[in-house]
Amino acid sequence: MKKILSITIFTILLGMAGCKKDSEFLDVPPISVIPNDVAFSDPALVLSILGDLYNRQVDFSSLDNGWRSFADFSESFPSENGSYFLVTRTGWGYGEWAEWNYGYIRELNLFIQRDSASTALTDADKTAFMAEARFLRANYYFELVKRMGGVPLITSPLEYDPAKGDVSSIQIPRAKESDVYDFIISEAEAIKNQLPARADQKSRATKGAALAMEARAALYAGSIAKYGVATPQVSLPGGEVGIPAAKSAAYFTIALRAAQEIITGSAGAYKLYQSLPNLSENFATLFIDKSGVNLESIFVEDFRAGGAGRTHGFTINDQPYSFSDEGGDAGRLNPSLNLVQSFEKLDNTFAPIPSKDGAGNPIYYDNQEAIFAGRDARLAGTVLLPNGLFKGSRVDIWAGYLLADGSVFTSDEAGQLKKLPGTSVDVQVVGKDGPVNIEFRAQSGFYIRKYLDPTVGSGRRGRGSDVSFIRYRFGEVLLNAAEAAFELGQTAVAAGYINQVRARAGLTIPLTPAQITFDRIVNERRVELAFEGHTLYDKKRWRIAHIVWDGSPTGLPDLLSNLGSATKKSTQPWGLWPYKVHNPGNPNNGKWVFREVLPPVVSGTNRFQLGNYYSNINDDIISRNTKIIRQPNQ
Amino acid sequence: MKIKSYIILLALTSLLFACKKDNYDEPTSKLSGKLVYKGEAIGVETFQVPYELYQFGFGKVGPIGSSFAQDGSYSAVLFDGEYRLIIPNGQGPFIWKKTPGGSPDSMAISVKGNQVLDLDVTPYYMIKAPQIAASGGKANAAFKVEKIITDANAKNIENITLYINNTQFVSGGNNIGTATIAGSAITDPNNIVLSVTIPSITPAQNYVFARIGLKVAGVEDRIFSPLVKIQF
Numbered sequence: 001m002k003k004i005l006s007i008t009i010f011t012i013l014l015g016m017a018g019c020k021k022d023s024e025f026l027d028v029p030p031i032s033v034i035p036n037d038v039a040f041s042d043p044a045l046v047l048s049i050l051g052d053l054y055n056r057q058v059d060f061s062s063l064d065n066g067w068r069s070f071a072d073f074s075e076s077f078p079s080e081n082g083s084y085f086l087v088t089r090t091g092w093g094y095g096e097w098a099e100w101n102y103g104y105i106r107e108l109n110l111f112i113q114r115d116s117a118s119t120a121l122t123d124a125d126k127t128a129f130m131a132e133a134r135f136l137r138a139n140y141y142f143e144l145v146k147r148m149g150g151v152p153l154i155t156s157p158l159e160y161d162p163a164k165g166d167v168s169s170i171q172i173p174r175a176k177e178s179d180v181y182d183f184i185i186s187e188a189e190a191i192k193n194q195l196p197a198r199a200d201q202k203s204r205a206t207k208g209a210a211l212a213m214e215a216r217a218a219l220y221a222g223s224i225a226k227y228g229v230a231t232p233q234v235s236l237p238g239g240e241v242g243i244p245a246a247k248s249a250a251y252f253t254i255a256l257r258a259a260q261e262i263i264t265g266s267a268g269a270y271k272l273y274q275s276l277p278n279l280s281e282n283f284a285t286l287f288i289d290k291s292g293v294n295l296e297s298i299f300v301e302d303f304r305a306g307g308a309g310r311t312h313g314f315t316i317n318d319q320p321y322s323f324s325d326e327g328g329d330a331g332r333l334n335p336s337l338n339l340v341q342s343f344e345k346l347d348n349t350f351a352p353i354p355s356k357d358g359a360g361n362p363i364y365y366d367n368q369e370a371i372f373a374g375r376d377a378r379l380a381g382t383v384l385l386p387n388g389l390f391k392g393s394r395v396d397i398w399a400g401y402l403l404a405d406g407s408v409f410t411s412d413e414a415g416q417l418k419k420l421p422g423t424s425v426d427v428q429v430v431g432k433d434g435p436v437n438i439e440f441r442a443q444s445g446f447y448i449r450k451y452l453d454p455t456v457g458s459g460r461r462g463r464g465s466d467v468s469f470i471r472y473r474f475g476e477v478l479l480n481a482a483e484a485a486f487e488l489g490q491t492a493v494a495a496g497y498i499n500q501v502r503a504r505a506g507l508t509i510p511l512t513p514a515q516i517t518f519d520r521i522v523n524e525r526r527v528e529l530a531f532e533g534h535t536l537y538d539k540k541r542w543r544i545a546h547i548v549w550d551g552s553p554t555g556l557p558d559l560l561s562n563l564g565s566a567t568k569k570s571t572q573p574w575g576l577w578p579y580k581v582h583n584p585g586n587p588n589n590g591k592w593v594f595r596e597v598l599p600p601v602v603s604g605t606n607r608f609q610l611g612n613y614y615s616n617i618n619d620d621i622i623s624r625n626t627k628i629i630r631q632p633n634q
Numbered sequence: 635m636k637i638k639s640y641i642i643l644l645a646l647t648s649l650l651f652a653c654k655k656d657n658y659d660e661p662t663s664k665l666s667g668k669l670v671y672k673g674e675a676i677g678v679e680t681f682q683v684p685y686e687l688y689q690f691g692f693g694k695v696g697p698i699g700s701s702f703a704q705d706g707s708y709s710a711v712l713f714d715g716e717y718r719l720i721i722p723n724g725q726g727p728f729i730w731k732k733t734p735g736g737s738p739d740s741m742a743i744s745v746k747g748n749q750v751l752d753l754d755v756t757p758y759y760m761i762k763a764p765q766i767a768a769s770g771g772k773a774n775a776a777f778k779v780e781k782i783i784t785d786a787n788a789k790n791i792e793n794i795t796l797y798i799n800n801t802q803f804v805s806g807g808n809n810i811g812t813a814t815i816a817g818s819a820i821t822d823p824n825n826i827v828l829s830v831t832i833p834s835i836t837p838a839q840n841y842v843f844a845r846i847g848l849k850v851a852g853v854e855d856r857i858f859s860p861l862v863k864i865q866f
Contacts, residue, residue, distance in 0.1 A: 090807045233724050233852065237736050546854075551807050607807060609682075610724060610854050619696035630737075633724030633854070 041120035046129050053111060053136055054204070056104050058143050060097075061533035062301060063312040063451060063469045067332050070448075070531045073539075073549070074606055077334040077444040077573040077599055084601050087573060091551060091607030094634050097536070098615035099147045101140075102154065108137040109157040131194035135205035135213070138187035141180055142217050146537050149614040149631065150177040150240035173627035176239035178247060181221035185254055188214035192267075199268030200292055202300045202468070208267035209299035212472035215258035215480045220541045222251030222487060227543040233633060234543070234613045240629050241614050252484045256493075259481035262298075262474070263497070270474040271295050272504050279506045283381030286475075287451050288467050296474045303466035305457075311464030315453040320384065320395045321414070321440050322432035325459030331433065334444035335383045335530075336573035337596060338554075340372075341563060343379040343527050348509055350523075350564035353576055355594040364591040368398070368578050371594055377506035382530050384447035386431075386578050391454050396431040397442050399577035402593055404586065408579065414441050420582055435577050435597075443599045444575030450531050475501050475528055483521050491516045501528055522566035540613055542566070551607025556596055571605040574598050609633070665717075665743065666709035667751040669702060669728070671782065676728065676757050677845065677858030679805040680704040683726045685753075688718045688740070702726075704803065704858065708753075717743045719753075727850055727857040728755040729787060757857055758783050758850045759791065764859040766796070766844045768866035772829050773798050773811070773844050777859065779823040791817030792851040796828040798844045800835050804861060806847065810835065817851065832866060841865045 029035075039045045061069040071078045071086055078086045111133045115126055137155075144151045152172035160170055175183075188210045197207040225248035228235060235242025243251075262270055273289070273296040276282035286296055305311050316325070317332045324330035341352050353371055357363050365371050368387040372379060384390055386397035400410025401420060411418060415432035419425065434441030453465035482497035491513035499510040501524065511520065525538055539545035547567045554572040562568040575597045583589045611633035622628050669676040685708060686697035702708050718740035721730045731739045743751060764777040775796045781788070793816045797809040806812075813830035820826060832842055843863050847856035 233854075552812075605807060620694070623694040623696055630722070634722055 036114050037118075037120075040114050040118035043121065043125050043129075046115065046121070046125070049111060050129060050132060053104075053108060053133065056101075057136060057139060057301070058099060058101070059301065059469065059471065059533055060143075060536065061531065063303070063314045063465075063467065064301070064310075067314055067317040069533075071333055073535050074336055074554075074570045074573040075339045075530060075535060076336050076448070077575065077602070078332060079334050079439050079441060079443045080332045081439045083332070087599070087602040088604040090604045091609065092612050094609075094611050094616040094631075095618060096612070096615060097147050098618065099144055100151075100617070100621060102152075104140060105137065105154055106157055108133055108140070109155065112137070113157055127194050128196075131191040132205045134187050134191050135195065135210055138184045139213055142184050142213060145177060145180040145184075146220065146540075147615045148617060149236075149242075150174045150180055152625075152628075153180060153183055155183075171625040171627050174238075174240040174629055176243075177224070177241055178221060178239065178243045181217055181243075181251070184217040185214050185221075188217075188258070197266065197268045199270050199295045199298075202290075202297050203302035205299065206268065208262055208270055209472055211258045211262050211267050212298050212477050212480075215255045215262070215477060215484070216472070218251045218255035218258060219480050219484055220537070222248045222255060222484065223541040224543075225251060226487065227541070231543045231546075231610065231613070233610050236629060236632055238629065241632055249488065252487045255484035256481055256488060256490075259477050259484065262477050263481060269295060270298060270477075272474055272478075272500065274504055279377035279504070280380035283378050283505065284449050284452075286381075286473075287470060288453060290468055297468070297470045298472040298474060298477070300468040300470050302468040303464075305455075305463055305466040309466060311466050313461070313464055314451050314467070315458040315465040316461055318448050318452060319459040320390060320393075320433055320447055321442075322396050323391065323393045325457070326461055328440060329461070330459075331440040331442060331447060333448040333531075334442050334573075334575070335446045335448055336444050337446075337576045338559065338570045338574055339526070339530060340379065340383055340446060340576065341559075342523055343376040344507065344523075344564075346374050346376070346507060346509075348507060348511065348515075352560045352563065353594065355576070355596060362593040362595075364581065364588045364593060366591060368592050371592070376527060378527055380449070381505075382448075382450045382527070384449040384452070386442075386445060388447075388449070390447075390449070390452060395433050395442070395447060397433045397435060397445055397447075397578065398431040398592075399435045399445075399579055399595075399597075400430050401582040402579040404583040409582065410436075412436050412438070414438065435575060437600055443601075444573060445577050445597075446575070448531065470532070475504075476532075476534075479521070479525055479528060482516070483525075486516050486518075486521060494521075498524060519564055519566045523564050539608075543613075545608040545613065546610060549606035549608035551605050553605050554598075559596065571607070572598060572602050661711050661713040663714050663745050664709060664711050664748045665745055665751060666707065666749075667753060668708065669706035669726075669755055670752045671728070671755060671757050671760060674760065675860065676706045676755065676760075677704060677860060678702050678706055678726065678855055679807075679847075679858070680803055682805075683721070683855055685719060685721050687712070687743075688720070689715055690718075704805070705861065712745050714746050715744075717745055719743055721753075721755075725855065726755065727759075727848075727853055727855045728757040729783065730755060756782060758789050758853065759848055759857055761846055761848055761857065761859040764846055764862070766846070766862045766864055768832065768842075768864045771866070772831050773842065773864060773866075774827070774829045775844070775846055776825070776827050777846055779820070779826060779848065781823070789853060790851045791820065792849040793817055794820070794826065794828070794846060794848045795856075796830050796844065796846050798830055798832060798842045800839060800842060802843050802861060802863075804843050804845050805858075806856070810842070817849075 115129050153175040158170040192207050192210040195205050195207045225243035225245050228242050229245050273286040275293050303311050316329050319330050321330040387394050400408050410430045414434050414436050417426040418429045435443050435445050451467050453467045457463040458465040478497045478501050482494040486494035494516045495511050495513045544567050558569050559574050577595050577597045579593050581588045581591050614631045681701050684701040686699045720738040720740045733739045760780045762778040762780050766775040793814050795812050795814040797804045798811045799809045811830045813828045845861050846859040849856050
């Protein structure tokens, strides 16, 4: 009896559960996916979508791309066993630097479409979000056009209709290179007043960021138009690559106007970072200071240490070896002598780092810093020189003892103790940071200083560094304005802007308008913007990459001549090694001499071919969309 | 014991399966040849002048790409079939025929068994009668230069360089010594002389390889004379 009852109850219960409607039971809203109408109803949710789109911006060199993204082009030596290929290869493949992320562009387009379709957001929010997404899209197209030339210009999400089975409607041919630049410029103009004019907002788009992008893009387009004449082979008949020379003046005018809008303060109170009395210290701090004092950076990729943050390993990878927080993890990026010697002397002249006098005899220095004295303050702000100070310690860079007979007494192990000839006491015979030909030591005789984070813990893997990467900054805007003005023949205006940047670096003798030359502008950008991801793009747009990186070895005479020339050869990274003189009784005992050294690993040369000017569009892309035209010289 | 025998059985079975033929036979037809002008080989820099072979009818179209060796030769092992060969625009110190649209014209090749096919191209210049010999610690070269393209496409000589190297790969990127004469400094194209000091080589060897490379203004790749091994 009891049994029957329980079975009956069970059956009834089962029947009740089954009474639910099918649709009610099956249509459960997923909890892991937020539908569009919900996502675009709340500004906080929209911002989180936008945050992802910000994260996916692409930079050439970036702190989270890894240190190696800074290391090429003979501006530095890569001191890591796994990266010697940078200096043993004999050039770049045509596919190097290629970028083709139309998935990202589609998501930006979808964001813009959904944002404008939203009914729940306020108009002010909609406009602001839309402007930011349009900025990101234009900035990404800028990245594409720099690398690939004219690319398909897709500004709304493409829909494939399987019923038709025809893909030709979504196969978009490449736009002209000038069209892509025009698009970037017109987008910047359209959104600049919808973005906040705030100098304190760095990691999100602002009016300043839009104008800085516009100025740089117009400058690139102008110089491609002007200097592309020198390399007629690097062009396509349809204009997908190459811009007609007649357009150059118009682009330079736009670049100057956009830069001047920032300089005159209409986008916010941007100014050069000048807060520390020591000019080198000041220049290094510019890249580290994230406080409100820093009104120079305009648009950055930001990081934050601790819990929910995002950090990068630049300081871990590049901190000095001898006092690394992380044992064997250090010292990878070694700036080359090629770069070091391109910093001017304070009298505005160029000279090699003086290791020898006119007669070819070595010059003896009382201390290691003396050889670099009287130079552009940015040198010590960009490069950690021998005996340079970081985190309160001095880097120990010296290559050994130079004995009375001219021979070198050293060790191939950094910091090793040995007995000097004629003595019985062990002494250190080589610096703890090298230079020795071992990875992580300063094999060029220099370490990087730019971006190196002095915060405690920044060199530990567990924490990392949260120094931000500056994508656009006021110093570059001034240089862009100077270059555009120079190209338009307004040398007095150009001198005014370039001198502001130089004065901040301690070069207080102003350049006269007559002294502003193409070579000056090229060199100024090289030293001011070193390791900021400009090297390749600048050399490309001036069409001098195939001359500077011509594939022939850089001998010592090549290294020491033609300083300050835009087309100076730089195909192999040289180093400068300090030696301590050991010659008791001689007045030079204990002094320092320096020798130029080509690290023995450097067996390759940089060879930039005409086919490298625009990266290869791979065969997979071309076979999917046969309307895509191949790059020239490939 | 029992487990062991299972393992052995399993291993034997897997071997049996592995004996089965998989996939296709590898291609066997060799297509080879060299770049020529009127039967004379044109030297180029190794790995620097590419060519592309296309075969249609198998889904996506992508090239089978490779590059010419330094003596201008090429070879590819292919399946029998119809192919098309191009040399991409802007590559090589010669003119490759183009379509009216400006893209490189393709050359139809029907591969059936081994085949030698020389590619006729028109170089801007030819280095004629090169004589390279060593004397007095130097490599001395004497040669003539003949201008081949004289119509509207004609280009000037930017420079001519004599390269020497301790290995057989001799070019602008691989050399131990060079001597260069600028195109503007050439007075008599029928009598050009270049001379380069042979540096000391470690480990010592009593020979070097040499060849002459001619750079045409506005063209990236050099035209090279045949490789010479010189004793000293």
